[in-house]
Amino acid sequence: MTGLQDAARDLLQSGEAAVVIGFGGGSAGGARPLMVRDPTSVGDLIFDDRCVHNLAVYLLKPEVKSLGKPAIVGTQAVLRSILQLASEQQVKDRDVIALIPEADGGVRRLETLGEIEGAVSKPDAVLSPEEQNCLDEIASLSREERWRFWQEEFSRCLKCYACRAACPMCYCSQCIVEVNQPQWIPVPAHPLGNMGWHLVRAMHLAGRCVNCGECARACPVDIPLNLLNQVIEKEVAEQFGGKAGLSATASYALSTFTTDDKDTFIR
Amino acid sequence: MIEQKRMSTTSLEALFQRYKTAGWWILAPRAEGDITTFGEVDSPGDVAAGLIQTTLSPKSAVLPIWEELFRFRRGESGIEVVEAAESSVPTIIFGLRPCDARAFAALDAVFTWDSQDEPYLARRNKVAFVSIACNQADDYCFCTSTGGGPGDTAGSDLLLTGVGDEYLVEVVTERGVELAGIAGELFGPAEGMDKAAHLASVPVRFDLDRLRQVLPKTFDREELWIDQSLRCLGCGACAYVCPTCVCFDIQDEATRHGGARVRCWDSCGFSLFTLHTSGHNPREVQSHRWRQRVMHKFAYMPERLQVLGCVGCGRCSRACPVDMNLAEHLAVIAESGE
Numbered sequence: 001m002t003g004l005q006d007a008a009r010d011l012l013q014s015g016e017a018a019v020v021i022g023f024g025g026g027s028a029g030g031a032r033p034l035m036v037r038d039p040t041s042v043g044d045l046i047f048d049d050r051c052v053h054n055l056a057v058y059l060l061k062p063e064v065k066s067l068g069k070p071a072i073v074g075t076q077a078v079l080r081s082i083l084q085l086a087s088e089q090q091v092k093d094r095d096v097i098a099l100i101p102e103a104d105g106g107v108r109r110l111e112t113l114g115e116i117e118g119a120v121s122k123p124d125a126v127l128s129p130e131e132q133n134c135l136d137e138i139a140s141l142s143r144e145e146r147w148r149f150w151q152e153e154f155s156r157c158l159k160c161y162a163c164r165a166a167c168p169m170c171y172c173s174q175c176i177v178e179v180n181q182p183q184w185i186p187v188p189a190h191p192l193g194n195m196g197w198h199l200v201r202a203m204h205l206a207g208r209c210v211n212c213g214e215c216a217r218a219c220p221v222d223i224p225l226n227l228l229n230q231v232i233e234k235e236v237a238e239q240f241g242g243k244a245g246l247s248a249t250a251s252y253a254l255s256t257f258t259t260d261d262k263d264t265f266i267r
Numbered sequence: 268m269i270e271q272k273r274m275s276t277t278s279l280e281a282l283f284q285r286y287k288t289a290g291w292w293i294l295a296p297r298a299e300g301d302i303t304t305f306g307e308v309d310s311p312g313d314v315a316a317g318l319i320q321t322t323l324s325p326k327s328a329v330l331p332i333w334e335e336l337f338r339f340r341r342g343e344s345g346i347e348v349v350e351a352a353e354s355s356v357p358t359i360i361f362g363l364r365p366c367d368a369r370a371f372a373a374l375d376a377v378f379t380w381d382s383q384d385e386p387y388l389a390r391r392n393k394v395a396f397v398s399i400a401c402n403q404a405d406d407y408c409f410c411t412s413t414g415g416g417p418g419d420t421a422g423s424d425l426l427l428t429g430v431g432d433e434y435l436v437e438v439v440t441e442r443g444v445e446l447a448g449i450a451g452e453l454f455g456p457a458e459g460m461d462k463a464a465h466l467a468s469v470p471v472r473f474d475l476d477r478l479r480q481v482l483p484k485t486f487d488r489e490e491l492w493i494d495q496s497l498r499c500l501g502c503g504a505c506a507y508v509c510p511t512c513v514c515f516d517i518q519d520e521a522t523r524h525g526g527a528r529v530r531c532w533d534s535c536g537f538s539l540f541t542l543h544t545s546g547h548n549p550r551e552v553q554s555h556r557w558r559q560r561v562m563h564k565f566a567y568m569p570e571r572l573q574v575l576g577c578v579g580c581g582r583c584s585r586a587c588p589v590d591m592n593l594a595e596h597l598a599v600i601a602e603s604g605e
Binding site: 026027028030031032033034035053057058061062063064156158159160161162164165166178183186187188189190193214217218220221222 | 299300301302304322323332333405406407493496497498500501502503504506507508516518520529531532534537539552553554584586588589590592595
């Protein structure tokens with residue numbers, strides 16, 4: 001812990017970073033995102049098992065961007081997000097310093113996208129056993145049953161857009177749900193409006209989702225959105241190869257066409 | 268004077284049947300996976316047990332998440348407008364918490380303020396509240412900081428407090444008298460029941476008078492609002508689980524032949540909430556939107572409508588993906604000096 005706090009203090013004091021995006025203690029014994037701008041406040045930074053948020057979402061928030069260069073406490077999900085954002089030209093080399101807390105209490109500091117690429121590992125078990133069971137169950141359903149399953153799940157949606165707000169990859173300055181001439185997606189949280197939103201959200205993340213699970217964690221009505229993304233990622237990887245968030249330069253499936261792309265997904 | 272009676276908890280089944288026979292529809296907390304919402308129930312066995320608070324508030328019983336106000340179509344003699352049919356049925360909301368019962372006063376104040384909102388009132392006038400006092404609370408509850416309490420009767424028609432295997436039944440309103448009368452033989456005299464001993468303890472998190480004094484003077488303290496809102500993601504989770512948030516958006520869902528005018532919930536946390544057609548946005552940054560949320564509930568509503576826009580149910584703070592804890596922020600403001 002002190003290693004992280006020392007590193008944060010050094011960065012803020014030297015002016016190398018204007019803000020450290022990390023975690024602090026939260027309500028009911030939990031942790032919450034914390035932005036430290038004042039070197040005398042680095043003592044509020046914590047890092048342990050409670051620190052689950054994908055902090056990379058803050059890198060593109062205008063309010064945070066306007067503070068100046070950020071340093072960010074880098075979990076694997078954060079590192080993957082940074083690389084994916086870089087591959088989409090949203091983050092440039094040396095735009096952000098990643099601080100990786102190490103098991104021995106020390107901190108590894110990553111300055112460049114290349115260093116982040118070296119530190120990122122391929123995500124393996126991103127689902128809890130419970131989520132994996134749920135996914136297996138969905139996979140065993142018929143097409144019609146699967147449709148009904150998701151209709152049922154989406155029927156709870158409030159259209160609060162917490163899934164969008166918490167997702168580092170949902171950075172469009174004008175989201176399609178907010179385009180009203182023409183109105184592509186109905187605004188009300190009725191079955192059509194909810195289905196419209198969730199299909200667009202899932203498809204727009206195809207090949208870009210780093211599987212951090214933040215969308216599902218943010219959802220106040222517990223819609224397992226990450227499962228949907230998980231399946232799509234698997235499908236995209238099988239069809240087009242690659243995995244989001246492992247390289248700062250890779251192009252992703254939705255933005256790329258090659259003549260040897262498989263088209264077996266067209267059924 | 269609130270009349271008190273006693274009722275065995277085993278009489279709930281009979282009470283429900285009596286209400287249903289009398290034509291009431293019963294909404295109560297129901298488990299839906301890991302969340303709880305207010306839904307139709309047939310018997311007390313359907314009601315989610317052991318809850319501190321439901322995930323969603325009972326607000327949607329009077330202000331649905333979306334509703335058609337009217338339909339319109341191109342007719343032979345021009346545009347024809349068809350008002351939405353009034354379809355609400357007499358409804359008992361059962362098992363809501365005292366904070367939630369209190370919340371309807373805030374909704375009423377808004378929907379009867381400058382005009383009488385007919386769709387709202389049509390539903391509101393058919394709703395009765397049979398609340399259950401809280402015998403447990405969590406770190407997010409702060410009803411005692413907003414003028415309420417775990418055994419508060421305000422807003423309820425009947426308030427039940429669990430006392431062993433019985434309920435102390437408080438008959439709070441005229442409608443409560445009617446609801447008690449429907450099942451009179453289920454109730455006995457309440458002598459010797461100690462309500463206070465069976466209520467949760469909910470610590471006061473901030474001094475409301477102090478907050479109301481300080482808050483109007485904090486409008487220009489940019490740093491305070493930035494400090495509190497930097498981690499806010501700008502979603503609508505807090506507003507959509509809130510029992511008192513009333514802001515709505517009007518949409519036309521139409522083709523060239525006709526369509527419907529629809530009212531849907533909206534949230535002041537969204538960046539588009541106050542965006543003008545010109546492109547100007549008076550609340551351009553999240554700190555201004557967060558300030559609006561706090562000011563609306565704790566300054567503007569009490570000032571203009573004589574009712575606080577918050578009942579301390581804590582839902583916003585439980586639902587927030589990034590732990591924006593309202594009571595904590597209000598305490599900071601109240602203690603920040605003028």
